[in-house]
Amino acid sequence: MTSVPVVIVGAGPTGLTAATLLAQYGVECLVLERWESIYPQPRAVALDDEVHRILARLGLREEFAAISRPHRGLRLLDRNMRVLAEFRRDLAQGRHGYPEGSLFDQPELEAILRRNLGRYGTATLHGGAEVTALTQDASGVRVDFTDPATGEPDSVRAAYVLGCDGANSLTRAAIGTTMRELGFTQRWLVIDVVTEADLGQWEGVHQLCDPTRAGTYMQVGKTRHRWEFRLAPGETAADFHDMGRLHPLISAWTGTVPVAELEIVRAAEYTFRAQVADRWRDRRMFLLGDAAHLTPPFIGQGMCAGLRDAMNLAWKLAGVLGGTLPETVLDTYEIERTHHAQAMIKLAKLIGTAMTAGGELGSIIRRAVAPRLHLVPGLTEVATDSQTPPLHRSDLVMRPRLRRSLAGRLCPNAIIDGDRRFDDVAAGRFAIVTTTEPSAAQRADIHRRGAVLITARPGSELHRWLRTGNARAAVVRPDGAVLSASRRPLPHSIDTLRSVGG
Structure with missing residues (x-):
């Protein structure tokens, strides 16, 4: 065998x-x-x-950029297509060197x-x-x-x-x-349509906050568009198998584009689960x-x-x-x-419930509250920030229980020198990022272990990142997650690297 x-x-x-x-x-x-x-x-x-x-x-930086399109963020719409709130993302590069959202x-x-x-x-x-x-x-x-x-x-x-x-x-x-089960089951209709016509829609994700027919729209590619609508009890995808039946759902976005110019790629039922x-x-x-x-x-x-x-x-x-x-x-x-x-x-x-829950009362609350969400301190940043939660404590995430730490978070893919970023330098190896100038012996010790040493110069993005975590050095894993971060001298990070076999 x-x-x-x-x-x-x-x-x-x-x-x-x-x-x-x-x-x-x-x-x-x-x-x-x-x-x-x-x-x-x-x-x-x-x-x-x-x-x-x-x-x-994986080596797909340029190839993925060629088949994808950055999106501008999120819009919340009411059933009459009025914008309740908008959370914009900059199409420029985020902390990792790529658009914060891509379709x-x-x-x-x-x-x-x-x-x-x-x-x-x-x-x-x-x-x-x-x-x-x-x-x-x-x-x-x-x-x-x-x-x-x-x-x-x-x-x-x-x-x-x-x-x-x-x-x-x-x-x-x-x-x-x-x-x-984590307490969420909903049946939705997922629709993919191809058209050469320009629908003239905002280039982000549209969330239709309608308790009767919640929905989502986004332009996925140059000619491809995606809609998702919650199905009512008794409805199935078969009820929307042709454009004549489907068009009333999507016409708010397609406007005056003739039905003949809209081609259904797929109309399928999915049960969204948690x-x-x-x-x-x-x-x-x-x-x-x-x-x-x-x-x-x-x-x-x-x-x-x-x-x-x-x-x-x-x-x-x-x-x-x-x-x-x-x-x-x-x-x-x-x-x-x-x-x-x-x-x-x-x-x-939470987002799904906010879109669909509460019936008519929920719809009234959304109309009243959503336009004022941008006034809540920090909420816009939370809604548009693509950063996800830190990893849980483990033998490879040495995060203190009672104080804030960079451990478990992703090290930003910051520019190190010229056009090279952190990932280009680390290249899938352990790395130590430090504000301290290492000795020749320390450099040799780190390199002998197959790891990379990156000095965070004052004023650099990595230096600012370490300061936000009240750290002078961080051990970064091959997947970019921080193993440990400390204010202690550089030898402590080298000892940490040694302890995990790096």
Whole structure:
């Protein structure tokens, strides 16, 4: 039986991202995907600058920019299409060097992810391979799969398996865990339309705050538009299968554009859920993406969470397989990611409830309150800031319990020198960022451990960032998250790096 260090079940964005990151570390992996080619229907359409940063890490900075469009933020509309509130985002670069919000077409994203993965000889994508069983023992996992077209069986043995196989995950069933409900279930109609016509709409996300028919609109690409509407009891997607039935829902945005110039790409029913798996790992098997969590789409974080899972786990797994990190670091994956995912799910639930709850009374309250939201100190910054919560305390997030710290937060992808940013210099390694000028011996010690030393000069973005955390030095992990931050001298950071095997 063929053996491989890592088998990844599923070649969606999460699986492809995990495979590429592992391949960058030289880890051989096999991606098994049921379908021969990319699923053609659009699904995810939005990501933030933190996830844009992950795509750049994969080598897709220019390619993703070519297929995506920055968006201007969020507008809240009442049922008469009047603007209740507007939260603008600057289309210029945020703290990570990318637009704080981008819109895209998922099949196009998957196409560039697949092409990019093909550049690495250590990664193999096997389409037309449906995984049928996962059998785990002390030393590895047997993965059985078949060709759906012929029924021909095959198998492979893996040291580790990453289940990136979606909401109906076979890996989750093999682990023996279940999805825990977080109290949100709504049926929505998702519509994708293509037109050459210019709809003349504001280039951001439109949230229709109508308790009778809540909705969302955004222009995803040059010719592609996405609408989502909450379905009433008894309604199904079949009730809106043609433009004659669909047009009354979207006409407020399409205006005088002739119906003949609007082509339906998809009109499908989705049940938006808030769920998280009870366990994300069983020994050598892990859950990532929709297999581990489902997020209502109101803040565009569903796919983002999966790519964050891959970023969190890949460097740890590569370190364990390469012998530079102890196997116990894998315990931090679920600890860190489950709390972060739940925080984002709660935020999505809050936004969804604010859009849809309260009936007519809720609508009256929104009309009265929303236009004054910008007067609440700090609320606009919160609504437009793409920064997500810090990671939970773990063996790899040394955050004090009783005081504020940079630990668990992402180090900004700041400009270091010329046009090089933090990620260009760190290049997927541990890094120490310090305001203290190191000695030659300290430099040599850090470099001997395969880490990078970055001196934060006075007045630089990294210097200001350290000061906001009341720190003189920070140890930054290969995924960009801060392991520890301290006001203590530089040798303390070197000792911290040594303690985790860096």
